[in-house]
Amino acid sequence: MTEVVLDAVNKVYPDGFHAVRDLTLRVPDGELFVLLGPSGCGKSTVLRMVAGLEEITSGSLWLSGRLANHLPPRDRDLAMVFQNGALYPHRNVRGNISFPLEVAGENAADSHERIIELSRALGIEETLNRLPSTLSGGQRQRVAMGRALIRQPGIFLMDEPLSNLDAGLRTELRMEIGALVRSVGVTTLYVTHDQTEALTLADRVAILRRGILQDVGTPQQVYDDPATTFTAAFLSAPPINLVRASVRADQNDGVRLGIGGQELHMPWSDPRATALVSRHGSSVTLGIRADALRPDPDGQISGRVRALEFHGHEWLAHVEAGVALVDTEAFRDDEPQQTGQEGEPGLLRRFLRTTGIVAEEAPAAPVPHGGVHRRSDLVFRLESRSGISVGETIRLSIDAERMLLFGEDGRRVDKVER
Numbered sequence: 001m002t003e004v005v006l007d008a009v010n011k012v013y014p015d016g017f018h019a020v021r022d023l024t025l026r027v028p029d030g031e032l033f034v035l036l037g038p039s040g041c042g043k044s045t046v047l048r049m050v051a052g053l054e055e056i057t058s059g060s061l062w063l064s065g066r067l068a069n070h071l072p073p074r075d076r077d078l079a080m081v082f083q084n085g086a087l088y089p090h091r092n093v094r095g096n097i098s099f100p101l102e103v104a105g106e107n108a109a110d111s112h113e114r115i116i117e118l119s120r121a122l123g124i125e126e127t128l129n130r131l132p133s134t135l136s137g138g139q140r141q142r143v144a145m146g147r148a149l150i151r152q153p154g155i156f157l158m159d160e161p162l163s164n165l166d167a168g169l170r171t172e173l174r175m176e177i178g179a180l181v182r183s184v185g186v187t188t189l190y191v192t193h194d195q196t197e198a199l200t201l202a203d204r205v206a207i208l209r210r211g212i213l214q215d216v217g218t219p220q221q222v223y224d225d226p227a228t229t230f231t232a233a234f235l236s237a238p239p240i241n242l243v244r245a246s247v248r249a250d251q252n253d254g255v256r257l258g259i260g261g262q263e264l265h266m267p268w269s270d271p272r273a274t275a276l277v278s279r280h281g282s283s284v285t286l287g288i289r290a291d292a293l294r295p296d297p298d299g300q301i302s303g304r305v306r307a308l309e310f311h312g313h314e315w316l317a318h319v320e321a322g323v324a325l326v327d328t329e330a331f332r333d334d335e336p337q338q339t340g341q342e343g344e345p346g347l348l349r350r351f352l353r354t355t356g357i358v359a360e361e362a363p364a365a366p367v368p369h370g371g372v373h374r375r376s377d378l379v380f381r382l383e384s385r386s387g388i389s390v391g392e393t394i395r396l397s398i399d400a401e402r403m404l405l406f407g408e409d410g411r412r413v414d415k416v417e418r
């Protein structure tokens, strides 16, 4: 089993594009580690550098304490599964799974038990004598995983292995992957752009944006206590309100955060108030998740209900409160669902760069901080319509504990616990 360490790793492609910047990560032995981020953020590049399929421009890769920058892929004790785990079409399932054993010269009779055991764990025992063309997409991915795991590698790399499957199958296989790699105890690096997949599957997750590490922690840490505005906005179900707030510190009275024409009070007993003192007279971004706001006749914020949306298990209320919101649309620029077919944006950008139609993308810009008004301002969550109607003015209170404060650089103003 293997520990993976990346130390200040950079990747600059031959066309000059800087795809990964100063990335430092440590994945301990046996961890299921997820790399999460929008299309083009550099996730696959990181995986390919670990696999030895892509050269590391600078920095070091250590595999179980051994410098591995120039180690050939076959000496890295790893196996990989991609989006379309391509199988050998003329070999049946058993032949596909046993292929790496044959290449390694292992005795077929000795491996019989192992193949049965693994195919049982993967739920494909019944298909062992079938050809890949007769299998469903989900079954094919299971076979690809079986083939990758049969030789009990030290590292298991998976690049969006579920993205070609339908939603139901994705959920099912996601749970099985988690159970399987944990039972085998193999160190796993898993790449996805899907926040649900990342949060449900990972022991720890790293969030990347434009090749720069934004945050790393357990799913609960990065969700509840995100280190950057980008992480907060990317993990956006339920949605987060990112509100521009002016800071006014008063010796006797704590800190007052001005949002639009309204004010929130933070007493000195709140440790975040101390972190805000140095920002007196400037502005910060206040992050409030939709489930951290609730209707309350004594609440500090008032606004007019613009819309109520039914989402099946909940309602989302949009309330115009006259506050300035940070433009999270800018973050969505690089999200895959906004840019057409998956896989295309990276290729298109690369084509445009290599043909000189566009220059290299600018290095990660500071997180946008300017407030913009959306049609409706604050969004909050309701379990039912709860007697609230569109057009009425209501008051809202904020769960103060869950208020997140980010500086102009997009980083948290207070300490992030990891």
Ligand SMILES: Nc1ncnc2c1ncn2[C@@H]1O[C@H](COP(=O)(O)OP(=O)(O)OP(=O)(O)O)[C@@H](O)[C@H]1O
Pocket (backbone or CB within 6 Å): 013, 014, 015, 017, 019, 037, 038, 039, 040, 041, 042, 043, 044, 045, 046, 193, 342, 343, 345, 346, 347, 349, 350
């Ligand atoms: N061989 C290459 N030459 C130049 N640029 C490349 C090359 N391979 C990838 N890139 C660029 O590097 C950036 C990161 O690509 P990468 O494939 O790692 O992203 P990703 O986060 O895995 O995205 P996706 O989910 O779309 O594959 C993209 O902008 C991509 O266009």
